[in-house]
Structure formats: C-alpha cells, structure tokens
Amino acid sequence: MKCYDWRILPDYHNVASNKEARSDKLAIIPRTKHNISRKSISEAALKVLYRLSNSGFRACLVGGGVRDLLLGLQPKDFDVATDATPEQLRSLFKNSRIIGRRFRLVHIRFGREIIEVATFRSHSSDSPKTELNTEGRILRDNTFGEIEDDAIRRDFTANALYYDIANFSILDYTHGLEDIETRTLRLIGDAETRYQEDPVRMLRAIRFATKLDFEIEKDAAEAIYQCGQLLADIPPARLFDETVKLFHSGNATRVLELLRHYNLLQYLFPALDEILCHEPDEAMLDFVDQGLVNTDIRINNNQHVSPAFIFAILLWPAVHKQAMNLQSDKLKIVPALFQAGSSVMSHQLKHISIPRRFSQMARDIWTAQPKFQRTQGKQPSRLLAQPCFRAAYDFMCIQSMVSLVPGNLCHWWTEYQQQHPTPTNSKPQQRSGNRRRKSKPNVG
C-alpha cells in the first residue's frame, strides 16, 4: 500500500516558500496525501516542533522518524531539524544541552526521552567551518545553511525527508519517497566521495538495508568494496556505538552476512574474520549463527540484551581456539580461557573500544563455561551466585544447541535454577534498550 500519493507532486507551489518553489527538485506532499499523523509522533517531539514554530523558527521532523512512519514502523527516536542555532535552542529549552564538537547538536530531555535537534547545515568543503583530513574525511562541519543544503548533506535519500510542522506536509528534495517506495537505499551524491567524507556510512548502509529490508543501490554497494579500508581510521569509540547498533538491530544474522559480503568484518572483528575466512569449523559457525539468532529473538521480544553478550559470542571462536592451544597438563582450562580471553580482548580493543564493564563481562562469560560442567557439591550454587550467571547460562545453552557441550547440560541447569530460584533468575528482565534515548551524537 502506498503511504503517499504521487499525483500531487506537481502541486507543491501553493505551500512552498519562494525559494523552495523555484527549486525544481523539491516535491511537497500535503497532509491529505500522506499517512503521517501527529498521533504517531511522540509528545516530546511535538512539543519541540511547536515551541520552535511558535517562536518563529522553521521546524521539521527529519531522518529515521519520517522514514519509519512512512514505512509503517515505530521510529526508534525522533530527530528535529531547524533554522534556530544551538544557542537559540539553548535559550528556548531549559532542559537542553549542546553536545558534540565536530557536529554541534542540541539534546532536549523529557524524562527518559531525548529529542536531538540539529540546525540546518550546508556541507561545503571550502567553508572555513568544514574541516577535512587528507583522505577527505569530515572532521568538523558546523556551517549552517538552508533546508535544501541540509537535505543533500544527509546520507541516504530515504533519510532526507522532512515533515514540516507548519503545514504537516512532507518535503522531498532528493527523490527519497520514490526510493522508499522501491525499498532502495541510495546515497545522496557521489558514492565514493560520501564514504570518504564519513566511512561509517558504509556500516549505516548495512544497518538500514537489513533493518528496513532495502536493497543497497548499485553505486552505493560497489563503492563499499573500494572504500572499506577507510574504516580502519575511524576512532574505536565510534565503532563501538555503530557495532552495537548493527548487532542490536534485530537482524544480527543478516548483518554478519552483509559485513562478510562487503569485506568489512575485518575492520570490526579481525580475529573472527580470519577464522571464518581460513579455518571455519562447522560447530563454531553454527554457534555464532545461533548466538545471533538468539539475540535477534530477544531484541524482537523486547528482552534484555547486553553488548557484552554480542562481543562474547563474536569473539568466542578466537578465544576457544587460543585456549585449546594453551591448555596443557600444566595449564588447566579455566586459566587457559582466562589468558586467551585477555589476549583476544586486548587485540580487539585496538579496533573497537569496548567499555570495561562489557569487556569484563564477556571475559567472565568465557571463564564461567567450564564451570557449568561441575554439577556436584557446592559448585553449582557458587556459579549461580555470580553476577554473570544469567548471560553465561544463555551462552552455555547456545553451545549445547550446536553440540559444543553435552546437550543435557542446558536442561540440567534450567531445572537447577527452577529448584533454586534467586532474585535474578526468577524475574524476567526488561530490555534496557527499550528506553527512548540517544547516547551519543551522530554525524548528522
């Protein structure tokens, strides 16, 4: 079903401002011709839009919020674009703060929800406020501009649609509606240049293609093979954020497939990539696959997921292999896993900076694995009391599903927990990712 009506596209002159009306690229879809209702926009986002508009500023919903509503999906969060400067936003909203240096944005907080507001920006490489490195990567970009400039500096056409609060119309400067209709993920402008400006756009392409079930348009797809190595220069902290978004998108299995397809896995998880390319072990492949399926199911059921679990799964083939090599008469399995876990993790941290609480938890999950084999005496109750128990148990059950550990072990521990309920194993946890909030500024 179409979520807007194409026949109205030539009609835009009655709602467009003079400058916009002159733009032959702009299509305006009035409220009567599209499916976005204010009822599906969060109250907080509407408050921001209305206060800006009532104060004489231009205010539009933009990005994933508009895209997802057009696709009939529930947006993860709402982003606003405006002609108000960050300082003007600060004085309009007491509950706001300016974040980011490279890209100054304003976060407006309403309880747990954060609305990210960006001032319309233009991207011109010769502006004194745009800094590029020698590879053409944008280091800083705070040149304010007009809404049409703002549209074309966004990444994909499907992400460059504006819902204008002034008249509830949709503004389309890049043929984004057409691409939404055909489920095409198309970069705005020249694909290689856009990846050079920000290589993370390649990871975003994979995330949106899997999440929305879109096809990556040919030029955007081919340029990934040319530009993949640019990801090696991305700060590891930014790669942590993107990796978690990728693997917590509810489509982690497809994400891994596409990362491998586009030769990008080596920049995120070189140890896993090496094993998958050169010495794939069937049971380990099944384990990784099953771990990702399990994560997808939990995400899609709104259950708790921790980044630690994803890293534990994806690094396990390398940790397991090293631990097997280290294990000997002198070195027992738990210390071997401890040593292998530390070594694999310290190499991994050069690529993705995993916060300590997650890297430690992943290590605890690994070293807990042999302890599940000890089902006599006080050992089970000791393991049950460990903070990492629940995640380590899930991890062990995945191993048992693919026959890496005896099949009945998962069953034994499931029964043991039922007979020994604790506050952590009797109450199902709520997924923390459920909160509507933004953690870090993005480049847009």
Ligand code: ATP
């Ligand atoms: P979701 O919130 O569902 O992950 P989104 O499209 O809203 O998807 P955000 O990261 O919230 O993604 O960014 C909001 C918007 O900012 C994007 O839709 C896009 O228009 C723009 N944007 C974000 N990151 C970039 C980038 N690296 N390059 C260009 N534009 C970007």
Ligand code: MG
């Ligand atoms: Mg968003």
